[in-house]
Amino acid sequence: VAAGVEHIVFLSLVGARRNPVVPHARVEKLLRRSGAAWTMLRCGFFMQNLDTTHRADIVEYNDIFIPAGRGRTAFIDARDIGDVAARALTEPGHANAAYLRTGGGSRTYGEVARVMTEVWGRPITYSNPSPLAFDRRMRRRGYERGFINVMNGIYLTTRLGMAATVYPQAGELLGRPPITMRQYVRDYAALFGGAKGEG
Numbered sequence: 001v002a003a004g005v006e007h008i009v010f011l012s013l014v015g016a017r018r019n020p021v022v023p024h025a026r027v028e029k030l031l032r033r034s035g036a037a038w039t040m041l042r043c044g045f046f047m048q049n050l051d052t053t054h055r056a057d058i059v060e061y062n063d064i065f066i067p068a069g070r071g072r073t074a075f076i077d078a079r080d081i082g083d084v085a086a087r088a089l090t091e092p093g094h095a096n097a098a099y100l101r102t103g104g105g106s107r108t109y110g111e112v113a114r115v116m117t118e119v120w121g122r123p124i125t126y127s128n129p130s131p132l133a134f135d136r137r138m139r140r141r142g143y144e145r146g147f148i149n150v151m152n153g154i155y156l157t158t159r160l161g162m163a164a165t166v167y168p169q170a171g172e173l174l175g176r177p178p179i180t181m182r183q184y185v186r187d188y189a190a191l192f193g194g195a196k197g198e199g
Contacts, residue, residue, distance in 0.1 A: 001036050005036055008037070008038050008039075009085045010028065010031055012027070013043065014043060014100060014165075039088040041101055044076050046076060046081075047078070047181065048188075050112070051191045055191065057137075058116075058124065066109055067130060067159070069128060072108050074103055075102070075184075076103045076178065077179035103180070103181070104166065107181055113125055115182050119182060119185045120185070120192070121195050134148075134155075
C-alpha cells in the first residue's frame with residue numbers, strides 16, 4: 001500500500017473467515033484494514049498438491065499415500081485459480097469481494113486413483129494410511145514435523161467430510177466449466193511417469 005498498490009488479490013482458504021487459527025484469517029483481516037481494494041479467493045484443495053507434495057509416492061509406488069479416509073474433496077485446479085485472479089485484477093466489479101472457489105465436483109481419493117488408472121493405463125491405488133503411518137513416511141522424506149502436523153490436520157477435515165462442498169460460483173467466475181480431475185490427470189501425466197507404453 002505504501003508503494004501505491006491499489007488492489008490486492010489474496011489466495012486464501014475455504015473456511016478462513018470462521019477459523020481464526022489459520023494464518024489466512026489474519027492476512028484477510030489485515031487486508032480489510034489496509035486501505036487498498038482487496039479480493040479474497042477462498043479455495044479448496046489444489047489438484048496440484050498431487051504432483052508436488054504427493055508426487056513421489058505416486059511415481060515410486062503407484063499409490064496415493066494420503067490419510068483422508070473415504071472423505072470427498074472438491075478439488076480445484078490451480079490454473080483455474082490463476083484465471084480468476086487475473087480477472088479480479090483486470091476487470092471491474094471484484095473489489096472488496098470474497099469468492100469461494102472449488103472445482104465442479106467432489107471425489108474421494110479412491111476415485112482419483114481410478115481416474116489415474118484409466119487415463120494412464122497403469123494401476124494406481126489409494127492405500128488410505130493411518131495418520132501415524134503418514135507421519136512416519138513424511139518424516140523419512142524429510143518433511144518437518146510442523147508441516148506434517150498441518151497436513152494431518154487438513155486430511156482430518158477431509159475424513160470428517162468438511163472438504164466436500166462444491167461451490168458453483170467457480171464456473172460463473174470463469175465463464176466456462178472448471179477443469180476436471182480427468183483433464184488434470186491427462187495434462188500432468190508426464191510428471192507422474194507418463195501413461196503406460198510411453199517412453
